[in-house]
Amino acid sequence: MHVGLLYSRIRQDEKLLLNELRERDHEVTKIDVRKEQFDTARPPAILDDVDIVFDRCLATSRSLYLTKFIDSYDIPVINSPETAAICADKIKNSLALEDAGVTTPETKVAYTTDSAMTAIESFGYPCVLKPVTGSWGRLMAKIDSQSAAEAILEHKSTLGHYEHKVFYIQEFVDKPDRDIRVVAADGNPIAAMTRSSEHWVTNAAKGATAEAFEVNQRVRQLVTAASSAVGGGLLGIDLMETAEGYTVHEVNHTVEFKALNEAVSVSLPTAVVDWIETKVETGKEVHA
Amino acid sequence: MVEMMTTEDPLSGEEIEIPADVEIGEIVDSPATGAELEVIAIDPITLEEAPELEEDWGE
Numbered sequence: 001m002h003v004g005l006l007y008s009r010i011r012q013d014e015k016l017l018l019n020e021l022r023e024r025d026h027e028v029t030k031i032d033v034r035k036e037q038f039d040t041a042r043p044p045a046i047l048d049d050v051d052i053v054f055d056r057c058l059a060t061s062r063s064l065y066l067t068k069f070i071d072s073y074d075i076p077v078i079n080s081p082e083t084a085a086i087c088a089d090k091i092k093n094s095l096a097l098e099d100a101g102v103t104t105p106e107t108k109v110a111y112t113t114d115s116a117m118t119a120i121e122s123f124g125y126p127c128v129l130k131p132v133t134g135s136w137g138r139l140m141a142k143i144d145s146q147s148a149a150e151a152i153l154e155h156k157s158t159l160g161h162y163e164h165k166v167f168y169i170q171e172f173v174d175k176p177d178r179d180i181r182v183v184a185a186d187g188n189p190i191a192a193m194t195r196s197s198e199h200w201v202t203n204a205a206k207g208a209t210a211e212a213f214e215v216n217q218r219v220r221q222l223v224t225a226a227s228s229a230v231g232g233g234l235l236g237i238d239l240m241e242t243a244e245g246y247t248v249h250e251v252n253h254t255v256e257f258k259a260l261n262e263a264v265s266v267s268l269p270t271a272v273v274d275w276i277e278t279k280v281e282t283g284k285e286v287h288a
Numbered sequence: 289m290v291e292m293m294t295t296e297d298p299l300s301g302e303e304i305e306i307p308a309d310v311e312i313g314e315i316v317d318s319p320a321t322g323a324e325l326e327v328i329a330i331d332p333i334t335l336e337e338a339p340e341l342e343e344d345w346g347e
Binding site: 009010032256 | 312313338342346
């Protein structure tokens with residue numbers, strides 16, 4: 001098969017994928033999205049003859065439009081623009097999970113500092129304020145007091161981009177010092193790990209330590225339901241352990257897996273390329 | 289053992305070692321300055337300072 005890989009930075013994740021594709025003699029066209037122009041009427045020549053496009057853009061803003069462009073050219077794309085649109089936005093993400101009946105932290109959105117303060121007081125302290133878009137645990141705030149809330153809200157409303165004036169406020173989940181990341185393809189878990197840290201943000205990008213996690217039946221059910229809620233694809237689904245079981249706090253659509261690959265015995269690039277091969281073969285059968 | 293090769297750090301002008309199997313678009317950390325450098329050409333190897341982190345980067 002011929003895979004087009006959209007990128008602007010080759011991380012270790014992309015390198016693992018490229019090596020796996022090349023070892024299987026698949027043709028790969030690396031597409032540096034910083035150098036291309038995307039015409040609304042016709043695809044750029046670099047996409048000639050590709051069977052599928054794999055979006056590995058680091059920048060969400062590019063990922064959102066590019067998946068839409070590729071889809072409009074009738075070229076299969078991982079992940080779909082619909083999935084990208086939901087996963088890239090924490091509000092859409094939370095709504096999709098809630099609508100699908102997937103256990104997810106209680107969340108409120110407010111548009112003014114006064115209204116945000118009311119929402120914060122309704123949760124009590126601590127609670128959590130997150131940017132609507134963003135990743136790697138950036139700009140997340142655990143609010144421990146009224147004075148901290150007032151300061152953070154004032155900063156966001158004064159200094160922030162207009163998106164920071166959409167206040168996404170969430171209950172603080174008193175989890176153990178870890179959360180769970182499951183990488184799944186169309187709802188089927190490939191591998192999972194716990195991410196442990198003494199910091200309340202247990203993100204691998206923030207230095208959390210990774211250990212393999214055995215997916216149990218309840219986690220599998222939640223992963224399948226969360227994947228379906230956002231439209232499926234290759235996803236990183238994040239869960240926290242609670243007294244009642246689990247809660248899904250986020251689904252990521254351009255999932256990084258290097259830390260997971262090092263923590264588990266399963267080869268993530270092998271499993272991902274297996275899945276892409278099946279996807280392309282199935283697509284060809286459908287169109288034959 | 290990762291095979292290494294030498295090239296010039298564009299920021300410091302010093303000769304540095306980087307993995308021999310780098311790809312265009314890959315980021316290497318400069319052992320001379322600690323800065324992130326992007327591989328922009330392979331033959332010959334050419335590096336330039338990598339773009340700074342943007343707010344919408346992530347997964």
